[in-house]
Amino acid sequence: KNEVEQSPQNLTAQEGEFITINCSYSVGISALHWLQQHPGGGIVSLFMLSSGKKKHGRLIATINIQEKHSSLHITASHPRDSAVYICAVSKGREGSQGNLIFGKGTKLSVKP
Amino acid sequence: GAVVSQHPSRVICKSGTSVKIECRSLDFQATTMFWYRQFPKQSLMLMATSNEGSKATYEQGVEKDKFLINHASLTLSTLTVTSAHPEDSSFYICSGHAGGVQETQYFGPGTRLLVL
Numbered sequence: 524k525n526e527v528e529q530s531p532q533n534l535t536a537q538e539g540e541f542i543t544i545n546c547s548y549s550v551g552i553s554a555l556h557w558l559q560q561h562p563g564g565g566i567v568s569l570f571m572l573s574s575g576k577k578k579h580g581r582l583i584a585t586i587n588i589q590e591k592h593s594s595l596h597i598t599a600s601h602p603r604d605s606a607v608y609i610c611a612v613s614k615g616r617e618g619s620q621g622n623l624i625f626g627k628g629t630k631l632s633v634k635p
Numbered sequence: 636g637a638v639v640s641q642h643p644s645r646v647i648c649k650s651g652t653s654v655k656i657e658c659r660s661l662d663f664q665a666t667t668m669f670w671y672r673q674f675p676k677q678s679l680m681l682m683a684t685s686n687e688g689s690k691a692t693y694e695q696g697v698e699k700d701k702f703l704i705n706h707a708s709l710t711l712s713t714l715t716v717t718s719a720h721p722e723d724s725s726f727y728i729c730s731g732h733a734g735g736v737q738e739t740q741y742f743g744p745g746t747r748l749l750v751l
Contacts, residue, residue, distance in 0.1 A: 556739065556740075558742070563744070563745075564673075564726055564728070564744065564745040564747065565742070565743075565744035565745055566679075566728060566730075566742035566745070567742070568739045568740060568741060568742065571739040609678075609679070611679075623669075623679075623681060623740070625678040625679045625680075626678065627677070627678050628678065
């Protein structure tokens with residue numbers, strides 16, 4: 524079993540829909556990251572969080588440390604949001620950034 | 636966010652040759668740089684961690700003599716794939732970290748390597 528599991532693997536939505544991507548992990552972490560990978564391969568870091576909730580524009584990330592679960596929400600989705608969204612966790616002590624463990628990603632396709 | 640560049644963006648080489656990939660942090664000093672590899676439809680896998688001025692730490696299963704990493708300055712790390720084989724064909728991504736508990740990693744755009 525992978526240490527970081529994402530669901531769903533693939534997601535197709537209509538423009539304007541509210542989208543949720545889930546991430547569960549089974550190890551102790553110092554932080555959880557949500558990343559966005561576009562078709563060309565480049566990766567953008569969306570959020571790094573260790574508790575609570577963060578919001579940036581139409582994106583919201585939440586984490587429940589006790590349940591070892593995080594969600595990424597996209598409000599008013601748009602075709603340009605189409606990408607692979609990757610959940611990754613930093614293991615070990617706080618500030619120990621090196622050992623990122625990645626989920627397999629969720630491929631999101633937003634149709635106009 | 637901070638910017639990390641990689642060069643080249645894609646490279647095709649013959650089997651047995653060596654390929655060097657550069658990773659630069661353009662607007663911050665990366666005390667630590669990470670090299671990842673991603674095979675098609677797979678997760679990113681950490682290959683090695685390099686700190687400026689010291690030897691890289693390689694993950695289990697990654698041959699340090701095959702994947703040479705140099706982190707000569709706070710803004711530049713290089714990965715050299717020596718004696719490349721077709722199975723080395725992959726997408727290589729670097730990231731930089733400025734240090735500090737609250738800092739995230741900033742990823743480069745990646746280098747797609749095809750070994751013929």
